Amino acid sequence: MIREPGVLFWGIVFPILMSLGLGLAFTKKKDVIVSIAVIGKEDKQAMKKDTLSFTGDFLPHMQAEPTRDKDGNRTFTLFAPDEKLGNTTFIFREMNWNKALVLLKRGNLNLVLDEDKGKPVYHFDPVNPEAQLAYLKLTRVFGMKAHEPGKENQEIKPLMVQGTRYIDFLVPGLIAMGIMMSCMWGISYGIIEKRNRKLLRRMIATPIKKSYFLVSLITVRFVMNLTEGGLLFLFSWMAFGISIQGSIMALLALFIAGNIAFAGLSILISCHTSNTEIGNGLINLVVMPMMVLSGIFFSYHNFPEWSIPFIRKLPLTMMADGLRSVFIEGAGMMDVAMPVLVMTMTGIICFSVGLKIFKWH
Amino acid sequence: MTNHLPVIEVKNVFKSFKTVHAVRGVSLSIKPGQFVGILGPNGAGKTTLVEMIEGIQKPDRGDIRILGKIWKGNENYLRRMIGLSLQETQFIDKLRVSETLILFASFFQLGKDRAEEVMTLTGLKEKHKAYVVNLSGGQRQRLALAIALLNNPRIMLLDEPTTGLDPNARREIWAILQKLKEQSQTSLVLTTHYMEEAAQLCEYIIIMDQGVILREGSLDDLLGRDRERKTLDELFIELTGRQLDA
Numbered sequence: 001m002i003r004e005p006g007v008l009f010w011g012i013v014f015p016i017l018m019s020l021g022l023g024l025a026f027t028k029k030k031d032v033i034v035s036i037a038v039i040g041k042e043d044k045q046a047m048k049k050d051t052l053s054f055t056g057d058f059l060p061h062m063q064a065e066p067t068r069d070k071d072g073n074r075t076f077t078l079f080a081p082d083e084k085l086g087n088t089t090f091i092f093r094e095m096n097w098n099k100a101l102v103l104l105k106r107g108n109l110n111l112v113l114d115e116d117k118g119k120p121v122y123h124f125d126p127v128n129p130e131a132q133l134a135y136l137k138l139t140r141v142f143g144m145k146a147h148e149p150g151k152e153n154q155e156i157k158p159l160m161v162q163g164t165r166y167i168d169f170l171v172p173g174l175i176a177m178g179i180m181m182s183c184m185w186g187i188s189y190g191i192i193e194k195r196n197r198k199l200l201r202r203m204i205a206t207p208i209k210k211s212y213f214l215v216s217l218i219t220v221r222f223v224m225n226l227t228e229g230g231l232l233f234l235f236s237w238m239a240f241g242i243s244i245q246g247s248i249m250a251l252l253a254l255f256i257a258g259n260i261a262f263a264g265l266s267i268l269i270s271c272h273t274s275n276t277e278i279g280n281g282l283i284n285l286v287v288m289p290m291m292v293l294s295g296i297f298f299s300y301h302n303f304p305e306w307s308i309p310f311i312r313k314l315p316l317t318m319m320a321d322g323l324r325s326v327f328i329e330g331a332g333m334m335d336v337a338m339p340v341l342v343m344t345m346t347g348i349i350c351f352s353v354g355l356k357i358f359k360w361h
Numbered sequence: 362m363t364n365h366l367p368v369i370e371v372k373n374v375f376k377s378f379k380t381v382h383a384v385r386g387v388s389l390s391i392k393p394g395q396f397v398g399i400l401g402p403n404g405a406g407k408t409t410l411v412e413m414i415e416g417i418q419k420p421d422r423g424d425i426r427i428l429g430k431i432w433k434g435n436e437n438y439l440r441r442m443i444g445l446s447l448q449e450t451q452f453i454d455k456l457r458v459s460e461t462l463i464l465f466a467s468f469f470q471l472g473k474d475r476a477e478e479v480m481t482l483t484g485l486k487e488k489h490k491a492y493v494v495n496l497s498g499g500q501r502q503r504l505a506l507a508i509a510l511l512n513n514p515r516i517m518l519l520d521e522p523t524t525g526l527d528p529n530a531r532r533e534i535w536a537i538l539q540k541l542k543e544q545s546q547t548s549l550v551l552t553t554h555y556m557e558e559a560a561q562l563c564e565y566i567i568i569m570d571q572g573v574i575l576r577e578g579s580l581d582d583l584l585g586r587d588r589e590r591k592t593l594d595e596l597f598i599e600l601t602g603r604q605l606d607a
Contacts, residue, residue: 199451206468207440
């Protein structure tokens with residue numbers, strides 16, 4: 001085992017790290033937080049035809065603690081203690097329908113609360129178990145009867161908005177992850193393996209510049225990523241009805257920036273070592289944490305609050321969030337300008353450093 | 362006048378790797394069109410010396426000039442002047458012979474025509490469609506030689522080009538090199554631990570062991586005009602007390 005440190009890492013250390021990461025995300029917390037959007041009565045412009053105005057007076061009656069956010073919208077927090085089933089903190093946030101839908105698609109909300117003739121109306125995805133639980137807890141807090149199966153219920157309005165399914169969340173993340181894996185293993189491991197097999201050594205005898213060689217690898221990988229991403233999208237569109245609600249130019253910009261970021265990173269990782277075990281380890285050191293943390297398979301909001309600012313800055317998170325915003329939130333070029341810029345700069349800096357210290361052998 | 366200037370000049374070069382002194386104070390000079398063999402057992406420092414001449418390694422001390430130029434700042438020019446075949450011949454297995462040659466030709470901005478020329482020169486024409494992974498040891502070595510010849514180099518550096526080959530394959534390589542000698546002014550530096558190879562191909566032989574040059578000269582100089590010593594191996598035993606192939 002000492003002579004095969006890879007075995008030590010994959011057999012012992014890696015499972016522990018995975019348990020730690022996933023455990024942090026999914027360990028049942030004592031206190032549950034339920035986020036609810038409350039449609040404000042001022043929001044007449046953004047109303048959909050099936051929604052009603054909301055008085056805004058409903059919640060103060062519950063003696064919740066009101067605060068105002070930077071836009072002046074009210075936020076109410078209600079703490080419902082329960083020794084047996086766990087405490088619940090309800091966060092009611094007043095907002096318009098557009099914002100509510102965006103947050104719903106991002107997984108930041110559990111349901112949307114509206115009002116009809118003095119009675120609450122609950123808008124949520126009925127197949128979402130977390131949303132169902134939020135509804136049941138809320139009805140208890142309001143002192144009202146929950147829906148009984150088989151009986152007509154006017155207070156529940158199923159919310160079947162395109163972009164709120166799990167598959168809508170998953171596909172952009174998979175495209176982002178595909179780009180990362182393709183670059184890291186295709187470029188990085190490819191270079192290390194060639195160096196290990198002394199294939200790169202032969203390049204010393206030619207006048208080819210290192211930059212030309214590296215750019216050619218990146219270009220090939222870019223074309224392959226375009227094909228793979230396109231095929232994945234095509235399949236998702238045909239099988240699940242996935243569509244792109246935002247700007248195609250924004251999507252392209254994100255795609256290019258993501259490729260630049262991961263290509264640069266892969267050059268930096270592979271610039272020196274010829275040992276495939278070390279290369280394997282380095283690549284996994286970069287790839288595995290991002291796969292777990294970056295919100296590919298589940299929202300990164302499951303992780304502790306203190307880690308969220310760090311997670312958001314990871315290249316894979318930026319790319320996945322950016323792609324999701326284009327796919328399901330209708331984002332345009334201005335919305336993705338910052339992540340595009342950051343990812344591009346990351347890639348250029350990593351590539352420049354990697355090129356400077358690149359060794360053929 | 363420039364024709365008489367050495368193509369390679371090595372002056373008092375040293376190279377060590379941690380505690381191993383691979384090359385210790387080696388000096389040599391190679392003329393245009395000259396075929397020079399560096400003969401010595403494994404671990405003599407031949408490969409390290411040639412790698413320093415090739416620009417792959419940098420000497421700890423001493424000076425190396427190729428065509429009157431040092432490597433630093435002249436890499437682009439010198440790479441176009443040198444043809445190289447390294448000790449461990451590795452290629453991309455999933456490329457064909459023709460594709461490999463066309464790829465390397467493109468690095469020198471040469472076209473398919475040149476690739477075909479060297480294929481003919483090295484007897485690989487009938488194997489042009491074969492995948493590299495399916496080539497025999499001798500064929501791979503011929504491919505290595507073909508790549509080294511692509512840019513019509515003024516200097517060829519071949520590091521143990523026939524190690525591991527059977528006698529027939531070895532003779533095929535010798536035939537190609539002898540033809541090259543007849544047809545061009547290319548200078549050749551060949552490292553080998555086969556005395557027969559050095560004797561057959563090279564007009565000037567440098568015997569190395571443990572990082573130093575023990576003896577150098579033409580075959581007549583080394584073996585004596587009357588062949589007082591029958592073989593280079595006997596000379597080597599005389600110099601070191603060991604056999605060349607030990």
